[in-house]
Amino acid sequence: MTDSPALPAPPWRIAVDVGGTFTDMVLVDAGGRFHVFKTPSVPADPSRGVLDVLEHAARAFGADVGRLLSDCALFLHGSTVATNTVLEGRGARVGMLVTRGFRDFLEARRGFRANPFDHRPPYPPVLVPRYLRRPVGGRMDARGAEVEPLDEADLDAAIETFRAEGVESVAVCLLHSFENGAHERRCAEGLHARGGFEWVSLSHEVAPIIGEYERGSTTVVNAYVGPKVVRYLQALDERLRTLGLGPDLLVLQSNGRAISTRQVAHCPVNLVLSGPAGGVGALDYFAAATGFDDLITMEIGGTSCDVMLRAGGRVAVTDRLEVGGYDLVSASVDIHTVGAGGGTIAGADAAGLLFAGPRGAGAVPGPAAYGRGGEEPTVTDAQLVLGRLAPGPYAGGAVSLDLERARAALRTRVAEPLGIGVREAAIGVIRLVEQNLLQAVERISIERGRDPARFVLVAGGGAGPMHGAAVGRRLGARGVLVPRLAGVFCALGMLNADVGQDFTRVFIAPLDEDTMDEVRSVYAGLEGDARAWLREGGFETGAMRFEPEADLRYAGQQWDVRVTDAKADVGKLRAAFEREHDRLFGHVQPDSTVELTRLRVVGIGTLPPLVPARAEPGGPMPVPVSTREVYAFGPRGEPLGFAPTPVYRGADLLAGHRLDGPLLVEERTTTVVAGPGDRLEVLASGDLFIRFDHS
């Protein structure tokens, strides 16, 4: 092990985000500088992908992996292993214990189907077959009082069945267990002691919420992914330790907060959005780096666009999500995804109507221009025809774009069926996709009571910077931020994450003075749980933070509203609730009774935040590397025509530079498009910012 001159000053922090196609790594050194690495993922063995990218980075520094790890103060990891286990149907063989008489809520799914008219496809297969959903006598009532004791003989019979059937992991979901988990805990004891089962998921621990279907489905997914996910993470942790890593391997959870591999064993279901949730830390970082507090991100990759919102210093969160058709309740960042990306397929339907999406061409065959056998035109092909992309090497040289193939695909699949020219076809595809992107952003802003005029749109991913200015302008946003590190958005965000976990309790009671003592004591209990959890994770009291939250609703309403920074104070809770209710639903009901439904304490172990580097303005004005004919669109997306457009190299743009559109900026893995009337400037952080006439 020798010191290399290229190695930055220790200690450093490392984040590795394993995505479907690429494994991204960001190392931030003691001086706050970022070093970015990318290698192909190894879907069959994701830990191989982690080691590959580490070796690649080590080589670049002229060091070895041991050196890289031994001076690493913090190692964060985002992984799609939980999601892929579900999507590929490769989880554990799961048995389920349910209250006698109620075997089927998991399979009935409350009848959830996205589009009723689309009734021919079946549901995704149920994760626990009915013959492994075993009934257990015993009943709690709606207040958690025992009506009938647990039937131990049923439990024994179920254990016998599970053993005979080779069940590896057991989910327990008994009625009203969120009010009283005693019967579930008794089941766990039996399953451990008499059945020898190592993997037991209890619904009142995994998802303490009301609703047997949602709680049960979450618990089953937890049991289903648990063995595979936990073994993978523990093996990776061990491997990295052997190679020299000192601290615990931290994994990013769906809520954007990290957890140590030792502690994740109880709740692997919380890892289903492990990668994309890196966006939370990334948004916090961009806010700090640019001074814009309210941000909406639009991260566009090959087939989809993820939209996320940060307002008032917080990234919007939800606790409902769906993976592969399975419904989950798990604290997670609120991501709205639409099928609009570079590889989105366009065409004309049987009756001559243009469409774009939701189907995508994927990495293989990819857009027609890749020349890998793709026959169908994609958004990337349309960009090429309009001059916004240039023929030749693309995506850091990974592929080469062939203009003639793009034109041919658009001609046969769009232009000829519609009786228009190839250029008009390309214009149509871009306009339709940008209209869909605009609607996706409006959905999480306007439709949730947020005025887009307050927000800066963050355009990330390989294709985001091509659409950012057009969408931001039509949205009426303050401007568009194109981060230089947009390509490793999530890995960057992981480096800015804290450790944290939600601790919740269902608590249904009227919001009045009589309940406040109990509220205080529940909060105290939850905070105690959170404190113990953080201490176990190695945090000192000074590095702990506790955020009490409450869910409330008007009596009789079906869904509730989350209030952050909650105090056990009737007046303050009511006021905070009504503020949120007014924002979300447009009205308040001053005379109606308000109920509490859930109390929550978010326990946070703070890690040192990333400190944005700031460059001094200056440097010579950049000179375009070329000028080419690029198609321009007006403020409402209306087509204007081709115009000679200067093309800049990203590396030539330095802090303080200001340029007027139309122009293109070619970065290594993306191209930034600014239209006529747009003004682009380089911020002190080095990131690009596009302003409009109105901003």
Place this chain on the structure above:
Amino acid sequence: MTLDPVQLALTQNRLDYITRQMGEVMVRTARSPIFSQAHDFTCFVCGPDGWLVSQADGIPIHSGGGGFAVRAVLRDFADDIEPGDVFVLNDPWRAGGNHLPDWVVARPVFVDGRRVAFCCNRAHQSDIGGGAPGTYNPLAHDTWQEGVRLPALKLISRGETRRDLWRLLLANSRTPELQDGDLRAMVGATRIGAERVAEFAGEVSADQALALFDGILDHAERRMRAALAALPDGVYEGADHSDNDCFEPRDVAVRARLTIEGDGARVDLSESSPQIRGFKNSTWANTCSSVYTAFASFFEPDIPRNEGTFRAVEIIAPEGSIVNATEGAATTMCTVFVAHEIIHACWKALGAASPEQACAGWAKNVFGITTGRHGDGRRYVLYHGLAAAGAGAVEGRDGFNQIGHLCTLGGLVMPSLEVYEQLYPVRYRRCEFRRDGGGAGEWRGGTGVEYEIDVHTEGTWSFRGEGLRYRTGYGAAAGLDGEGGEMEVHPVGAPTFAAPKFGLRELGPARLVVSSPGGGGFGDPLDRDPEQVLRDVRDAMISTESAFDVYGVVLTPGGRTVDTDATLRRRAALRQNVTSSSKAP
């Protein structure tokens, strides 16, 4: 005028988005759970002449009604339609309504002084008066017993709300606060929609907007005609029956005679039964919606659903029949039953034309409502919706179990019983799939549930047991029918009785025991994958007996694997029996 195909695609996409946004506003601003939870409403945009152009957000049984309502406004108000006006209506005979509880709010949209569109919604109200709380009066035998009738009324005139009229509407509801809030939500949603449509029409010009609306209708018509052209020309028949008129046993038939000629279809319902005394008579708008639902669900789901789509389908429904009742008939239940029978009759006829696309029948629901009071006097209304019926199978998919109404294509979300035990004075004893409930087939019909609940207070029980005691989920393509429903009531300290099909009962605390009915199977049960039959047996979804008798599958001792040789022999023997004698059960 030749249309820019790009602009056409942008316009359709944008109008669909606007109707969804109107739906969002409805959900967000409404007070009653009918909007926010059950989503029992539809938002739509019509052209200036009333033709429905877009309704991306909506429930199936509202598919075809929107245009009738707006055309009634045009007929009654002709030159008296001004910017800032808003209309409300519900009447099936005077105003193109489908049934009285569904109110339509319609707002004209003007650009440069020209009317370019109407933004509208149709939504189920909490209570509109009539003979029973909650809009459904099972004892009604005329429309006046069902609630307030509204011809097209100008609710807002040039931006000024007619307060007298608003008060009249609220005065006719048992739940005026909900009515007030929901009406505001409906009006507010049309305002947002109108702003957005006006913005669009302003961008492209009024002329261009109207041409684009026509282009959208034409495109949808071409899509539907292409689907119809793929069916062989001919005359196909389908019928479905009810066994009661809400008061007494009686055969009530819906008979569809479908003529496919080139790329057009005609559905002639002339041979259907005369109208009945009870509240299941269909109105013209509801019959059209039912036929459209059957067609739209039969073909690809991405065919647009606007009035262009259905220009290709001509409907004949004689006045005075169960499918087009004369003015004054009781009709409230028709959006569920007889809609169900109309959809079934059309599906059967379509299935005769295209057997591989055939849809097996969805069982008719049996559950009703219990209303009573909590210990502290608060009123509760409990729908026994968990006792839902099973859906029919199609090629490639077993029927959905415990799914609910055909008229929504199962789109309403089932309640959570944990939530219900918190909200209502009840305890559930059982709710799980019924064995052998779904019709056998290569693809098995969805099964219903065994449902048992104790209701702890006295209350009024409203029965709607249409699917009780006969088989309603028909099998398709040699698939078998699903089982009929059963329902018993066990009042504490009083004799047990079988539930009536329709009617009201005052009861003390009681236990309700239901076997909800099953949907039909698709294809010959002898063609079902034996491994799937094994799984069904292991899952106790079917019995070993029906595996042997109906599916011809023999399991090895212990029941853990299929005995392949014995199964081949058994299936050959059963096939022999079918050809030589009559059919298996």
